Amino acid sequence: MTATSHLTWRRRSSRTLCVLAVAALGLAAVACGDDDDDSAEPGGTGEAPSGDGGEITVAIVGNPQMEDISALTPDLFTAETGIEVNYSVLEEGTLREVVTRDIGGGGEQFDVVMIGMYEAPQFGANGWLTDLTPYAEDDDSYQFDDLIPTVRDGLSVEDALYASPFYAESSFLMYRSDVLEAAGITMPDNPTWDEVAEIARAVDSDDMAGICLRGKPGWGDLGASFTTVLNTFGGTWWSANDDGSVGEAQVDQPEFKEALQFYLDLVNGAGEDDAANASYNECLAQYQDGKVAMWYDATVAAGTLEADDSPVKGKNGYVTAPVKETDASGWLWSWALAIPQNSPDPDTAWQYISWATGPDYIKAAGEEVPGGWAAIPPGTRASTYEIPEYQEAAGAFADATLEAMEAAPIDNPGTTPRPGVPGVQYVGIPEFQDVGNRCTEQFSSVIAGRTNIDAALSACQDIASQVGG
Numbered sequence: 477m478t479a480t481s482h483l484t485w486r487r488r489s490s491r492t493l494c495v496l497a498v499a500a501l502g503l504a505a506v507a508c509g510d511d512d513d514d515s516a517e518p519g520g521t522g523e524a525p526s527g528d529g530g531e532i533t534v535a536i537v538g539n540p541q542m543e544d545i546s547a548l549t550p551d552l553f554t555a556e557t558g559i560e561v562n563y564s565v566l567e568e569g570t571l572r573e574v575v576t577r578d579i580g581g582g583g584e585q586f587d588v589v590m591i592g593m594y595e596a597p598q599f600g601a602n603g604w605l606t607d608l609t610p611y612a613e614d615d616d617s618y619q620f621d622d623l624i625p626t627v628r629d630g631l632s633v634e635d636a637l638y639a640s641p642f643y644a645e646s647s648f649l650m651y652r653s654d655v656l657e658a659a660g661i662t663m664p665d666n667p668t669w670d671e672v673a674e675i676a677r678a679v680d681s682d683d684m685a686g687i688c689l690r691g692k693p694g695w696g697d698l699g700a701s702f703t704t705v706l707n708t709f710g711g712t713w714w715s716a717n718d719d720g721s722v723g724e725a726q727v728d729q730p731e732f733k734e735a736l737q738f739y740l741d742l743v744n745g746a747g748e749d750d751a752a753n754a755s756y757n758e759c760l761a762q763y764q765d766g767k768v769a770m771w772y773d774a775t776v777a778a779g780t781l782e783a784d785d786s787p788v789k790g791k792n793g794y795v796t797a798p799v800k801e802t803d804a805s806g807w808l809w810s811w812a813l814a815i816p817q818n819s820p821d822p823d824t825a826w827q828y829i830s831w832a833t834g835p836d837y838i839k840a841a842g843e844e845v846p847g848g849w850a851a852i853p854p855g856t857r858a859s860t861y862e863i864p865e866y867q868e869a870a871g872a873f874a875d876a877t878l879e880a881m882e883a884a885p886i887d888n889p890g891t892t893p894r895p896g897v898p899g900v901q902y903v904g905i906p907e908f909q910d911v912g913n914r915c916t917e918q919f920s921s922v923i924a925g926r927t928n929i930d931a932a933l934s935a936c937q938d939i940a941s942q943v944g945g
Contacts (some may be wrong), residue, residue: 695912
């Protein structure tokens with residue numbers, strides 16, 4: 477699909493996404509905007525205001541990087557601008573549901589929201605977000621041209637930036653190099669999933685699981701990591717029609733079952749405890765506690781593993797996302813900050829975003845966060861990788877992170893065409909949020925032993941078949 481057809485598709489889909497948000501949350505009513513509304517224009521000239529006080533509410537995901545910025549905001553931002561920032565810190569799945577409900581329904585609960593590459597292009601094209609481009613271009617402190625192009629493009633529609641990246645990531649395999657060395661095992665630089673599974677089972681023990689994989693329900697939890705496995709196994713959620721629209725559901729195809737069976741067997745045979753409730757934060761904790769030997773997840777985790785206060789600092793290796801039928805399989809993602817179109821004070825909201833996602837915060841955070849320079853937000857700006865202190869602290873993973881992001885097969889993630897806008901760990905259509913959430917409930921139930929794979933696949937095929945065709 478061309479950029480123009482992507483935009484047309486998204487505008488037609490705005491009501492669909494809003495309806496899905498209502499259905500997912502069981503809401504009585506949500507007022508959805510008109511499909512033809514244009515995105516809100518910035519309320520001012522595009523210049524960052526000088527800051528004479530005020531108050532904003534910001535919805536963010538709960539993870540170490542966001543905990544750092546929320547702790548530093550009073551001293552580094554409010555003290556300089558007089559602007560009070562009230563953070564609403566939410567678990568990943570809850571954040572997505574709350575934000576979709578609020579801005580899709582024209583609410584004014586938040587002045588700034590944290591979204592990702594799945595939401596930003598769709599929400600922006602639907603007229604739910606403020607175009608940040610005029611602000612970014614006219615704000616010298618923001619350094620618009622410093623943004624890494626692939627990340628900027630993933631948050632834009634037709635050159636209009638709808639969310640400013642706080643950090644960006646791909647996915648790769650992290651492993652305890654000391655554990656593998658003690659077992660006499662060498663990790664390949666570009667492993668296959670079969671090789672990873674063999675290593676996981678070889679080092680799995682009563683005291684340390686072989687690998688940690690996401691098993692918690694949610695399209696961005698279990699759904700994200702599993703979909704990268706599905707892609708490289710040759711499967712897909714839906715076929716694509718010639719015009720790029722959604723075709724037939726493919727959950728009942730052999731490739732889908734093979735990928736899911738592999739994933740379930742690996743996590744149940746050599747995976748972490750309580751895998752059905754584990755996602756990024758749970759795997760991070762188990763890895764740092766020495767309870768797992770390998771972990772397949774977001775590249776941003778490496779900054780926490782190599783942080784000054786990490787118990788596993790210097791004990792880790794990093795290799796590309798495992799593959800089977802494709803050359804690459806790692807995802808591309810950014811957690812980014814956006815301004816809802818109904819924000820009452822977009823100028824003040826931009827002043828916060830400019831600081832939080834600009835180069836000055838990155839430089840200040842390196843000296844202030846508990847984890848030191850290794851723990852600063854990665855992947856968004858070329859200038860980050862030119863900071864001498866960061867080059868030294870992130871030597872174990874910085875190059876691997878950039879290589880993974882560059883290799884992410886966002887335009888061609890599998891072996892067959894897929895519908896919607898580009899994406900690796902998700903299908904870029906509004907309906908995927910609901911389908912992914914409901915299907916991963918089924919898959920997670922298999923991990924927990926509450927159902928079997930055939931029943932889960934049958935239920936998921938029925939769910940996915942309600943879309944397209």
